[in-house]
Amino acid sequence: MKRREFVQLAVVNTAWLAASSLRAGAFSGWTSLTPVTVHAELGQFFPPLKLVRRLHQSVDSSAPLLLVNQYQAKSGVAGHSPEIVDIAVRLPDISRQESHGNLSREVRELVVAKAKDILEKELGYRAAQTTVAAGPAFWYPYSGKASGNAVFCRLTITRGSTDQSI
Amino acid sequence: MRKLTKQNLEDIIIGCSYFGAGGGGSFNEGLRRMYEDLDAGLTFSLMSPDEMKDNEYAAATYGVGTTAPPTPEEVKRYADLPRIKEESTAAAFRALERYMGKKFVATIAGEIGPGNTLAAMSVAAHLGIPQLDGDTVGRATPEIDQNTVLAAGYTITPAAGATKYGDEMILAKIARTSREEDFFRAASMVSMGIGVADTAISGKMAKTPGVIVQGSISNAERIGKAYRTAVETHADPIRAVMEAGKGYWLFEGTIADFQWKDKGGYLFGDLEIAGTGKYQGSRYKIAYQNENIIAWRDGKVSVTPPDLIVPVVAATAKAIANPDFVKGEAVIVLGFPAPAPWRTPGGLKLFGPEHFGYDTPYIPIEERFAAASK
Numbered sequence: 001m002k003r004r005e006f007v008q009l010a011v012v013n014t015a016w017l018a019a020s021s022l023r024a025g026a027f028s029g030w031t032s033l034t035p036v037t038v039h040a041e042l043g044q045f046f047p048p049l050k051l052v053r054r055l056h057q058s059v060d061s062s063a064p065l066l067l068v069n070q071y072q073a074k075s076g077v078a079g080h081s082p083e084i085v086d087i088a089v090r091l092p093d094i095s096r097q098e099s100h101g102n103l104s105r106e107v108r109e110l111v112v113a114k115a116k117d118i119l120e121k122e123l124g125y126r127a128a129q130t131t132v133a134a135g136p137a138f139w140y141p142y143s144g145k146a147s148g149n150a151v152f153c154r155l156t157i158t159r160g161s162t163d164q165s166i
Numbered sequence: 167m168r169k170l171t172k173q174n175l176e177d178i179i180i181g182c183s184y185f186g187a188g189g190g191g192s193f194n195e196g197l198r199r200m201y202e203d204l205d206a207g208l209t210f211s212l213m214s215p216d217e218m219k220d221n222e223y224a225a226a227t228y229g230v231g232t233t234a235p236p237t238p239e240e241v242k243r244y245a246d247l248p249r250i251k252e253e254s255t256a257a258a259f260r261a262l263e264r265y266m267g268k269k270f271v272a273t274i275a276g277e278i279g280p281g282n283t284l285a286a287m288s289v290a291a292h293l294g295i296p297q298l299d300g301d302t303v304g305r306a307t308p309e310i311d312q313n314t315v316l317a318a319g320y321t322i323t324p325a326a327g328a329t330k331y332g333d334e335m336i337l338a339k340i341a342r343t344s345r346e347e348d349f350f351r352a353a354s355m356v357s358m359g360i361g362v363a364d365t366a367i368s369g370k371m372a373k374t375p376g377v378i379v380q381g382s383i384s385n386a387e388r389i390g391k392a393y394r395t396a397v398e399t400h401a402d403p404i405r406a407v408m409e410a411g412k413g414y415w416l417f418e419g420t421i422a423d424f425q426w427k428d429k430g431g432y433l434f435g436d437l438e439i440a441g442t443g444k445y446q447g448s449r450y451k452i453a454y455q456n457e458n459i460i461a462w463r464d465g466k467v468s469v470t471p472p473d474l475i476v477p478v479v480a481a482t483a484k485a486i487a488n489p490d491f492v493k494g495e496a497v498i499v500l501g502f503p504a505p506a507p508w509r510t511p512g513g514l515k516l517f518g519p520e521h522f523g524y525d526t527p528y529i530p531i532e533e534r535f536a537a538a539s540k
Contacts, residue, residue: 045197046484051399069481084492100172101201136198141176141399 030112033126038119039156040130042111043103043137047152048086052142055088059148062090064118083157085123088140088150089114103137105152111137111151167217167296170210173394175200175287180248181386183280184407184500187474188488189433189457190279190306191229194347195282199253199288210287213272213296215380218369224269224298225366226322228276229256230310230350231359231431240358247331254361256289262363265324265336272298274365274372278382279306285361287383297383298372302365304379304505305474308432308456310347312472312517314507315365318377322346325364329357337364352433379505381414393483400498403483406485408500414535415449416461416468417499418443418480426489432456435489437477440496450499452477454488461499468538470524472504473531474515501531 051067058065065088089111098107112132119125140150170178179200183193186319191347200361203210236425250257272295275286290297300320302313315322325337327350335353340346346364354360355444371377390412396403408415421441426435435455450468452461457473461468469475477486480496503509509530515521518528 043195044482046479046482048481049397049403049483050481052397056400074394099201099205101198101205136194136201137198138201140396141173 014163033120033124034159035128036119036125037158038114038116038125038127038131039133039155039158040112041133041154042108042151043139044086044152044154045138045140047088047140051086051088052140053151055090055150056146064122064124065090065150066118068123083159085119085155085157087115087118087153087155089152089153090148091149094149098139100139100141101136103139107151108132108137111153115153115155119155119157127163167211167213171213172204174387175204175210175284177281177390177394178287178383178387179284180390181388182278182283182390183485184305184389184411184476184478184502185386185474186279186281186306186485186487187457187476188306188452188454188486189283190277190283191285193280193485193487195281196284196458200284203288203291205496206290210291210324211296212299212383215301215369215372218298218372219272220368220370222271222369223266223366223373224272224274225259225262225270225363226274227259227289227363228282228300229255229359230283230327230362231357233306236358244331244358245389249313249330250328250332253285253289254328254330254359255285255363256292256361257332257334258326258363259289259293259359261326261334261336262366265326265338266366268366270295272296272368274298274367274378275301275383276310277303277306278360278379278386281451282306283383283386285289287307288325295530298378298379299383300372300380301382302378302380305458305472305502305510307472307517308459309344310350310362310364311343312508313365313434314376314378314505314513315367315518315526316343317507317510317512319512320367320371320377322365323350324366325350325362327353328361329353330359330361331357333357351479355431376507376510379507380506382490397483404478404480404498404500407478407483411500411502412502413474413476413502414531415498416475416501416535417441417448417463418445419448421452421491421493421495422449422498423493424489424491433488437491439477439499442496452499455522456488458488460519460524460526461501463538467526468534469501470519470526470528470534471522472508472513473488474501474502474504475503476500478508501535503531
């Protein structure tokens with residue numbers, strides 16, 4: 001194995017171990033959660049195709065669906081690189097009366113709560129501050145079965161938040 | 167005449183987003199408007215130009231204004247003005263009907279773009295009339311002058327303008343074609359956008375080849391359906407859109423840099439993409455004036471107007487609206503040939519590189535692509 005490949009593998013393994021530790025910590029309370037600022041865009045009409053595929057392939061599952069992106073967001077607190085996380089929030093029990101283009105306040109609140117829960121359990125992030133983008137929130141139209149009902153969200157996460165309530 | 171379902175409309179707006187070429191109005195606003203209209207029980211329908219009687223009239227309706235977000239100063243400046251209940255585009259459409267003393271049988275989209283085409287369709291739905299399956303550009307365009315009716319030698323006045331605050335104006339006659347743009351652009355700058363109705367054409371004109379881009383709405387629907395079908399079958403939607411639109415895969419890379427400024431009612435700027443994969447080491451640059459106008463690869467012209475330059479987010483297949491860029495995001499640049507009326511000498515005079523101040527000849531995208539691929 002070339003040195004460069006070994007180093008890459010070591011980096012990947014370290015990241016995996018760190019993520020595992022973070023997840024274990026998040027579940028068990030061994031480590032405290034990282035406070036972050038979250039800016040949520042709810043109801044993306046063009047979600048990441050990888051996430052759509054995973055949703056289609058897991059309509060009968062309740063496993064969380066998220067993608068942590070490698071690129072940086074366009075804005076953030078100076079000195080911190082915001083991280084972008086795409087999440088599919090499953091809502092199998094949502095009413096058929098819910099508008100596709102203008103999700104009700106109750107549904108939006110439910111989506112934000114579920115998204116925060118996913119962040120906490122999967123990434124060990126606690127949303128100390130949350131803002132929600134104004135504008136329409138779309139219901140993803142191509143989920144097929146009710147068990148695949150989902151609202152896709154893009155979360156811009158900045159670490160180093162001051163710990164304030166929303 | 168065909169009644170459109172929710173899925174037909176979703177396909178249409180998705181297709182329109184690619185023909186928006188970076189502009190064409192807000193996708194989210196178009197979609198929001200469409201869902202609200204559907205929730206309100208309104209009906210959308212599409213009428214072929216062949217279904218119009220020769221002496222019946224249809225007119226275009228669209229919004230004029232920058233796509234840049236309003237500044238806090240602008241928001242404050244207009245905060246205490248009254249607001250009308252209907253959209254400014256609908257108000258302009260009614261004002262033109264009153265002025266001409268004619269009841270229009272359909273709306274014509276002023277361009278193909280996700281916000282503005284849906285705005286015209288929404289006006290039609292509110293008025294209880296169909297949308298004509300055709301428009302006056304066949305894509306989105308920055309200036310009012312880029313109108314096939316003008317290119318065919320007809321006038322687009324009289325025209326009506328209306329703001330969301332209740333102002334209405336009629337442009338009965340203009341000294342030169344570009345004056346309509348000047349007047350409405352000026353009104354838009356003191357109103358954060360304006361609704362316009364113009365291009366009142368008869369059924370006889372609508373059926374004459376080249377006067378409008380016939381079938382452009384159903385063409386957008388076909389592109390959107392290609393996207394949807396690919397997503398549903400886990401195929402590649404970007405390639406599906408490209409193939410359905412007989413387009414070209416121009417470049418792949420990540421967003422390296424961008425800049426924009428709001429000037430004279432337009433959004434001006436450029437976007438730079440650093441090549442990845444087989445394009446590694448290469449740079450692609452796109453200049454825009456609301457819509458993407460011209461592109462260069464490593465300093466050499468890649469696409470000239472009126473052909474379409476459409477950067478798409480690689481991860482989502484979403485057409486990127488200017489200036490909604492994210493540094494480092496992976497993108498693919500597609501190109502599409504312009505509708506035939508724009509490739510004529512009359513069309514190029516209004517929509518060619520020279521019109522936008524670029525000293526380079528128009529060479530069709532298929533020829534440029536073939537030459538670059540050798």
